[in-house]
Amino acid sequence: MSVLPNSNSEYATREYWEDRYRKEGPAATYDWFKTYADISEIIHQIIPDRASRILMLGCGNSTLSEEMYDDGYENIVNIDYSSVLIENMKHIHEEARPKMTWLEMDIRALQFEDDSFDVVLDKGTMDALLAVKGSLWDPPAEAVENCTKEVLEALRVLRPGKGIFFYLTFGQPHFRKRYLTHPNTTLEVSTLGTSFHYYLYVLRKHDRQ
Numbered sequence: 609m610s611v612l613p614n615s616n617s618e619y620a621t622r623e624y625w626e627d628r629y630r631k632e633g634p635a636a637t638y639d640w641f642k643t644y645a646d647i648s649e650i651i652h653q654i655i656p657d658r659a660s661r662i663l664m665l666g667c668g669n670s671t672l673s674e675e676m677y678d679d680g681y682e683n684i685v686n687i688d689y690s691s692v693l694i695e696n697m698k699h700i701h702e703e704a705r706p707k708m709t710w711l712e713m714d715i716r717a718l719q720f721e722d723d724s725f726d727v728v729l730d731k732g733t734m735d736a737l738l739a740v741k742g743s744l745w746d747p748p749a750e751a752v753e754n755c756t757k758e759v760l761e762a763l764r765v766l767r768p769g770k771g772i773f774f775y776l777t778f779g780q781p782h783f784r785k786r787y788l789t790h791p792n793t794t795l796e797v798s799t800l801g802t803s804f805h806y807y808l809y810v811l812r813k814h815d816r817q
């Protein structure tokens with residue numbers, strides 16, 4: 609049974625993910641780009657405090673959250689707009705990882721107070737928002753608006769002076785910096801891999817001036 613979309617643009621729709629998670633069932637897992645084993649050393653460097661409150665955007669059925677939890681990062685809030693996925697994850701992890709929470713929520717309209725997280729993490733979620741028909745150089749206005757909303761919401765809920773937006777993607781800087789350039793922030797970009805590069809963007813929120 610194939611769960612692949614008929615076109616890449618379906619990755620940007622809630623309907624596709626609801627249907628995919630329903631077909632796959634609760635036992636399925638899938639990690640976009642890198643696994644936790646691939647990036648754990650980087651996460652240790654960027655997030656040295658394992659008590660940090662972490663928001664996982666578009667968590668999906670990745671094993672990233674559970675592996676971070678088992679590595680000591682227990683204060684993780686996972687959100688996804690698929691109700692099927694969230695119910696599956698709750699049942700799977702409620703006993704083994706009771707401190708981790710799972711909420712149905714849209715990353716473009718976060719239901720959290722300002723300045724309430726230390727880290728917001730996106731591993732491929734923005735890429736799904738950009739999987740739409742059109743030019744990479746000039747994406748549709750709706751895609752630009754969606755990505756901008758995601759980052760602005762992330763910055764809103766991050767704590768000033770210490771908050772970090774951590775974004776892992778295959779998207780090159782000339783395609784992604786437009787969404788990650790904001791006042792009162794510092795953007796760091798690094799590459800991962802050898803033959804095929806992934807890009808890590810770390811957007812740090814400064815203290816209010």
